[in-house]
Each structure stands twice: as structure tokens, then as C-alpha cells.
Amino acid sequence: MAALAIAVSWHVVEGQSFDSRGDVIAQSSGAQTGAPTGFDDQPNGLVEPSIREEDRADFDEVELIPDGLGHIYNAQSRRSATRTPPPVPSVR
Amino acid sequence: MTELRVGHTDRFGRFLNPSIPIDNENVVITGRSLVNDRAICPNPEFPEVQAQQRVPPGANVRTFRTSLNTLGDGFVEAIPSSTLLRLAAEQCRRTNGVICGQPVLVPVLEAGGRLRIGRFGWKAQHASLLSFSADAYLNEMGITSELLPEAITTLCDTVADPEDQPEDGIRGIERFARFMRASKAPPRDDFLARSLDAQIGSDLFNRIGCDTCHVPTLVTAPAGSIINAGAFTVPPALGDKIIHPYSDFLLHNLDTGDGIVQNGGQNTANKLRTPPLWGVRTRIRLLHDGSALTLNEAILRHGGEVRLMIRNYRGLTDRERQQILTFLRSL
Numbered sequence: 001m002a003a004l005a006i007a008v009s010w011h012v013v014e015g016q017s018f019d020s021r022g023d024v025i026a027q028s029s030g031a032q033t034g035a036p037t038g039f040d041d042q043p044n045g046l047v048e049p050s051i052r053e054e055d056r057a058d059f060d061e062v063e064l065i066p067d068g069l070g071h072i073y074n075a076q077s078r079r080s081a082t083r084t085p086p087p088v089p090s091v092r
Numbered sequence: 093m094t095e096l097r098v099g100h101t102d103r104f105g106r107f108l109n110p111s112i113p114i115d116n117e118n119v120v121i122t123g124r125s126l127v128n129d130r131a132i133c134p135n136p137e138f139p140e141v142q143a144q145q146r147v148p149p150g151a152n153v154r155t156f157r158t159s160l161n162t163l164g165d166g167f168v169e170a171i172p173s174s175t176l177l178r179l180a181a182e183q184c185r186r187t188n189g190v191i192c193g194q195p196v197l198v199p200v201l202e203a204g205g206r207l208r209i210g211r212f213g214w215k216a217q218h219a220s221l222l223s224f225s226a227d228a229y230l231n232e233m234g235i236t237s238e239l240l241p242e243a244i245t246t247l248c249d250t251v252a253d254p255e256d257q258p259e260d261g262i263r264g265i266e267r268f269a270r271f272m273r274a275s276k277a278p279p280r281d282d283f284l285a286r287s288l289d290a291q292i293g294s295d296l297f298n299r300i301g302c303d304t305c306h307v308p309t310l311v312t313a314p315a316g317s318i319i320n321a322g323a324f325t326v327p328p329a330l331g332d333k334i335i336h337p338y339s340d341f342l343l344h345n346l347d348t349g350d351g352i353v354q355n356g357g358q359n360t361a362n363k364l365r366t367p368p369l370w371g372v373r374t375r376i377r378l379l380h381d382g383s384a385l386t387l388n389e390a391i392l393r394h395g396g397e398v399r400l401m402i403r404n405y406r407g408l409t410d411r412e413r414q415q416i417l418t419f420l421r422s423l
Binding site for chain 1: 093095114121128129130131132133135143144145159160161162163164166167172173174177197200203206207208209219228231232233234235236243244245246247248249250251255256260264267268270271273274275276277278279280311312313314315316317318319320321322326327328329330331332333334335
């Protein structure tokens with residue numbers, strides 16, 4: 001079984017123990033809630049909206065040769081590298 | 093965006109990355125399957141340099157790969173690796189070994205290459221969004237960073253490495269990772285989701301077994317969990333969150349495979365990560381290469397491990413199949 005092919009072992013890094021799957025899971029408070037959803041480009045609570053705006057500006061920024069673009073490349077911005085078609089709402 | 097990946101198989105059937113000569117064979121690019129579409133030279137400063145890559149003769153493995161939605165990826169990063177391993181074990185047991193998603197351990201660059209279960213990219217080749225970000229900087233934009241400081245080549249490249257330097261105290265790869273981590277998950281189309289057809293379609297989707305791999309609901313690790321091999325602590329905004337990605341983030345062979353090997357070893361050549369279906373209504377080109385242009389076509393292209401589910405799908409009435417498609421259009 002593929003899942004069992006990954007044997008779990010433990011190692012210590014900077015004083016903390018990690019299993020070989022790369023995580024140490026904390027105790028849950030038991031209060032699980034739905035993740036925020038939306039195509040509104042607002043942050044999910046991780047950062048303030050002003051930080052989100054700064055990050056989005058960087059996401060949109062077009063990189064040029066003096067910025068380090070290339071020598072070979074597919075896209076000039078993070079937006080174009082991850083671009084998917086826009087959402088199409090259903091007819092109401 | 094669609095990227096091009098190529099390679100070839102040797103006489104033992106093993107996938108090998110191509111050697112791609114550029115600049116009239118003065119330079120050879122090796123060690124990766126990606127072929128970039130563009131080059132910065134020739135340009136006024138280097139009019140004689142021909143840096144454009146081309147698919148080399150003998151590259152008998154060729155595939156396009158569409159870019160993936162990154163919305164909600166902060167929550168995906170926070171899924172415990174143990175959850176993905178449990179899904180793999182459970183689906184393999186429940187299907188008597190027919191459907192056995194393969195988890196792959198991949199290096200976390202910011203953790204010095206220590207390993208974690210991958211979940212991002214068509215080959216689940218990344219486990220952390222910062223590693224994914226550094227990879228995208230280098231391989232999609234040609235920009236070196238602290239995590240991947242060596243350029244693919246230095247041909248006609250005049251900017252010192254690493255090219256991604258901090259601005260306002262933060263590097264570009266960190267800002268990109270934060271942007272993805274702070275994104276909300278794709279929402280349902282509430283209007284369509286409330287329709288009777290979509291609700292029946294959801295039940296049918298589960299009943300014929302699609303939810304074996306397109307897992308509807310997962311829960312992220314609690315806040316304070318240390319993930320990414322020690323490099324990231326799950327913050328409260330991402331911890332203990334219920335998400336509906338419709339994926340197991342594991343590799344499967346559906347007979348649609350691209351033949352490319354990245355981090356998972358030779359047996360992953362024809363396997364691909366289950367793409368999350370959240371937000372699928374926003375995509376018009378489906379499967380890894382964008383070659384399926386309707387949801388129905390994408391479903392019917394599934395085979396391999398899930399051939400039984402597709403037989404179930406074919407056995408539904410026209411009305412029932414439409415109800416499943418309505419459900420999918422609500423995601």
C-alpha cells in the first residue's frame with residue numbers, strides 16, 4: 001500500500017521533534033469553524049487589508065530585465081503565472 | 093497559463109529530463125523538464141545571444157500543464173500530513189487496493205530540504221507555499237531568490253543573484269507566499285448550490301464514489317501546530333478550519349498521466365495529483381493539460397484506478413448525469 005511506504009521516523013531540529021512527515025500537530029481547542037470563502041479579494045484574517053493591498057500590488061507587478069527577469073521565463077508577473085479564467089456567476 | 097514539459101524515456105522505460113542546448117549549442121540546460129516559452133535575449137545589449145529554449149529531438153514525452161488555482165492554498169498548506177496519509181490508507185483499504193493515492197515526501201526549501209508530504213502542483217511537488225513561491229520565481233519568471241539562488245543559466249543575465257532582494261523588509265517570495273496564505277477559499281455558487289438538482293447531484297457524486305479522491309471536507313491543523321518541517325507555525329487564521337476542497341492531494345493514475353517525473357520517483361510518471369474541485373466552475377479548460385473542454389468530457393477521460401467510478405457514472409440516467417454536472421458547476 002503506497003501510504004504505508006512512508007515509514008514514520010523522528011528527528012530533532014532546533015530542539016523540536018518532527019516526524020518524517022514534516023509536522024508537529026498542536027492540541028486542538030475543539031472549536032473548528034468554516035474557512036472564510038469569497039472571490040472578493042479580501043484577506044482571510046491572516047493579514048490586515050492594507051497588507052493585503054501591498055501584497056496584491058506586488059502580485060500584479062510586471063517584472064522586467066533589471067528586476068532579474070529571465071534569461072528564460074514563462075510569465076512576467078505572479079498574476080500571469082497563476083492566472084485562471086475569471087469566475088462566471090450563474091444566471092439569477 | 094500553460095507550461096510545456098518534456099523529456100524522454102530510456103531503454104528501461106525510465107523518464108529522464110531533457111538536455112536542451114541554447115545559444116547555438118554554447119550552453120546546455122539540464123536537470124528539469126520545463127521548457128520556457130520566452131527568453132530575454134537577443135536584446136539590444138546581447139544582440140547575438142540566442143537564449144530561447146526549443147524542444148530537443150528525441151523528446152518523446154511531451155505535455156502541457158495548466159496553472160492551478162491558488163485561492164485557499166493557505167488552508168491546504170495547513171492540512172496535517174497525517175491527514176493525507178490517513179486518506180491514502182483508508183481509500184486503499186475501502187477499495188481493496190484499487191484506489192491507492194500516493195503521498196510523496198518532498199523537500200521544504202526553507203527547512204533546509206527536510207521533508208514533508210507534498211500537496212501543491214500537478215505532481216504534489218511542493219509541501220510549502222514559500223517553496224512553491226521560490227520555484228515559481230525561478231522557473232516561471234527566471235528570478236533567483238534566497239531559497240533558489242542559482243540561475244538556470246547566466247546567459248545574458250546582468251543582475252546579481254539572488255535577484256529577489258528585500259523591499260520594505262520583505263522578499264518577493266515571502267510576499268507571494270503571504271498573498272496565497274491570506275487568500276480566502278473559493279466560494280460555492282450559493283444560488284446553484286441550493287438547487288434541488290445540485291443537491292441530488294452532490295449525493296450522486298458521493299454515491300458513485302467520486303468522493304473517494306475528491307474528498308469534500310478536510311480540517312486544517314490547530315493553530316500553533318508546527319508544519320513545513322519546522323519552518324512555519326499555523327496561525328489562528330488558518331488553524332482548525334473546515335474546508336471543502338474536493339481533493340485528497342494525492343497522486344493517482346487515471347490513464348491521463350503526463351509521463352513526467354519530478355519529486356515522486358519513477359512510479360509517479362503517469363500519476364497526477366487530484367485537482368481540488370473548489371472553484372472548478374471558473375475553469376473552462378480541464379485536466380492537467382487543459383485538453384478537456386467540458387466537465388462531462390473531463391469525467392469520461394478518467395480511467396485507471398477510478399475506472400469503476402466512471403462505469404458507475406456511465407450507468408446513470410441522463411438526468412442523473414446532468415445533476416452531477418449541475419453540482420460541479422456550483423463548486
